[in-house]
Amino acid sequence: MAEYYLDCMHEACPIPLLKALKQLSKMEIGDVLIMGTDHNCSIINVVEWVKKQGHAYDYVALGEGEWEIYIEKTR
Amino acid sequence: MIMLPWEKGNGRFTLRKPDSRKGGKPMGKEARDCREKLKSFLQRPWPYWLGGVLLAILNIILLAFAGTSWRITSGFLYWGAFFLEKLGLHPQEWYYFSAYNHGLNPGETLLNNDVSVITLGIIIGALISILLSGQFKLKPLKSKKQALVGLLGGIAMGYSSRISFGCNIGAFFSAIPSFSLHGWVFFFFLFVGAWIGSRLLIKYML
Amino acid sequence: MSSAKIEAIKKQRQVSHTKGRNQVPYGLGVVLGAVIMLWAFHSQEGRSLQWILGILMGITLQRSRLCFTAGFRDPILVGSTKVLKAVLIGLILSTLGFYFLHLQSAAQGIADPLQLPGQIYPVGIHTALGAVVFGAAMVLAGGCASGTLVRVGEGYAMQLIVLIGFIIGTLLGARHYEFWDLMLISKAPTIYLPSLLGYRSTLVLQLLVLSLFYYLAHQYDRAHSMIQ
Numbered sequence: 435m436a437e438y439y440l441d442c443m444h445e446a447c448p449i450p451l452l453k454a455l456k457q458l459s460k461m462e463i464g465d466v467l468i469m470g471t472d473h474n475c476s477i478i479n480v481v482e483w484v485k486k487q488g489h490a491y492d493y494v495a496l497g498e499g500e501w502e503i504y505i506e507k508t509r
Numbered sequence: 510m511i512m513l514p515w516e517k518g519n520g521r522f523t524l525r526k527p528d529s530r531k532g533g534k535p536m537g538k539e540a541r542d543c544r545e546k547l548k549s550f551l552q553r554p555w556p557y558w559l560g561g562v563l564l565a566i567l568n569i570i571l572l573a574f575a576g577t578s579w580r581i582t583s584g585f586l587y588w589g590a591f592f593l594e595k596l597g598l599h600p601q602e603w604y605y606f607s608a609y610n611h612g613l614n615p616g617e618t619l620l621n622n623d624v625s626v627i628t629l630g631i632i633i634g635a636l637i638s639i640l641l642s643g644q645f646k647l648k649p650l651k652s653k654k655q656a657l658v659g660l661l662g663g664i665a666m667g668y669s670s671r672i673s674f675g676c677n678i679g680a681f682f683s684a685i686p687s688f689s690l691h692g693w694v695f696f697f698f699l700f701v702g703a704w705i706g707s708r709l710l711i712k713y714m715l
Numbered sequence: 716m717s718s719a720k721i722e723a724i725k726k727q728r729q730v731s732h733t734k735g736r737n738q739v740p741y742g743l744g745v746v747l748g749a750v751i752m753l754w755a756f757h758s759q760e761g762r763s764l765q766w767i768l769g770i771l772m773g774i775t776l777q778r779s780r781l782c783f784t785a786g787f788r789d790p791i792l793v794g795s796t797k798v799l800k801a802v803l804i805g806l807i808l809s810t811l812g813f814y815f816l817h818l819q820s821a822a823q824g825i826a827d828p829l830q831l832p833g834q835i836y837p838v839g840i841h842t843a844l845g846a847v848v849f850g851a852a853m854v855l856a857g858g859c860a861s862g863t864l865v866r867v868g869e870g871y872a873m874q875l876i877v878l879i880g881f882i883i884g885t886l887l888g889a890r891h892y893e894f895w896d897l898m899l900i901s902k903a904p905t906i907y908l909p910s911l912l913g914y915r916s917t918l919v920l921q922l923l924v925l926s927l928f929y930y931l932a933h934q935y936d937r938a939h940s941m942i943q
Contacts, residue, residue: 444650466720473648494725498643554778558800561803562804586886606889609829627768642778643737644738646870648870671845682802682806687834689833702846702847702849705851
């Protein structure tokens with residue numbers, strides 16, 4: 435099981451989402467992706483997409499406009 | 510269950526001073542729950558559909574009581590014209606301002622008019638909202654490429670908004686409810702443009 | 716929908732709400748500034764209401780994360796129409812509200828559509844051209860007009876640059892306007908639907924079409940979801 439970290443700080447919409455999609459497509463089932471983002475759209479559109487694809491996810495608000503999103507590829 | 514000041518366990522009606530936090534008892538569980546609920550309400554985003562409903566209501570109130578319909582990009586033009594006037598130019602003599610009611614109404618200035626005030630209000634409102642939810646953060650530029658694309662994109666949007674009589678608000682969100690066909694045409698071709706933009710985005714910006 | 720692995724990683728990274736500088740006092744400070752502005756407007760009719768509505772719009776846009784760009788872009792990029800559906804709901808409601816306002820104006824005897832309340836303008840090739848360029852540009856720049864304003868308020872330096880671009884672009888567009896007017900716009904008709912179909916029919920037709928789009932958007936979103 436591999437862990438990947440994606441730094442999406444200061445990226446404009448919708449780059450964090452696209453980067454996450456690209457990374458997830460390269461990952462194996464069971465791998466985990468960790469995304470650092472400061473774009474408040476991302477916690478919604480990334481989480482929304484991940485939910486629709488059926489993966490496991492969670493996120494933590496670090497305060498002051500930063501979040502860390504965790505996605506485990508389950509299918 | 511919130512205890513009212515005059516409720517005491519023994520059923521007698523006596524006015525009681527609410528607990529003061531200064532050196533008084535620590536906050537009870539109810540108060541903590543209340544605070545958590547308020548905090549989460551302030552911090553959690555509202556659902557999209559609620560945003561749509563509220564914007565529609567605000568749009569209607571604006572048209573009904575504030576004497577103007579909602580549009581944004583014209584505000585940018587007036588701000589720009591303000592700067593040009595400060596430089597000694599006379600933009601208000603351009604052909605544009607004499608056509609299709611584009612000019613200022615009597616009593617208006619380039620900074621104090623129907624559009625500019627609302628446009629500035631949106632920026633301030635967003636600032637208030639994000640500060641109150643504790644999520645404000647200055648996000649600097651990531652790269653020169655990002656800045657260049659942003660600048661060119663902004664110029665393109667500004668220019669095209671003049672030709673189509675507005676932006677996503679003026680030529681779409683306010684135009685369709687106004688039963689003007691140009692709003693529908695704008696709606697359709699905005700999708701076409703978004704499709705082209707998405708292709709370019711994936712090819713060059715990812 | 717977390718998983719055991721994710722919980723383990725969270726514990727391992729020990730990431731938590733570390734940055735907690737309280738921003739509420741700053742927020743209240745800005746509110747105070749806005750109230751002062753409101754007081755400065757009190758002598759001008761309508762201006763104070765516009766200021767309040769603008770601020771409420773800003774709060775709504777920021778809080779609901781409603782970005783029109785996402786409404787048009789996400790169906791194409793990721794098959795998601797949540798934002799588009801919300802925009803359609805907004806359009807349906809606005810249609811109803813504007814309908815009554817237009818009926819009122821018509822009853823007052825305003826015959827020329829251009830004088831009616833709202834945005835009613837000539838439609839033609841210029842509309843299509845402007846929309847295509849605007850659509851492409853908004854996706855690349857990361858936001859449309861409303862989105863840019865909200866992001867400026869949220870502290871994005873990039874959107875400040877986009878805003879400057881907007882100002883330059885509108886000035887250039889206005890400068891060149893005579894050309895476009897002569898070439899395309901002055902030859903284009905203004906089509907106010909109720910003039911063609913009557914008010915009642917236009918309302919029903921518009922609501923039906925918007926509802927149909929809502930249904931289609933909903934189905935499109937479901938079709939792109941792995942979970943049913």
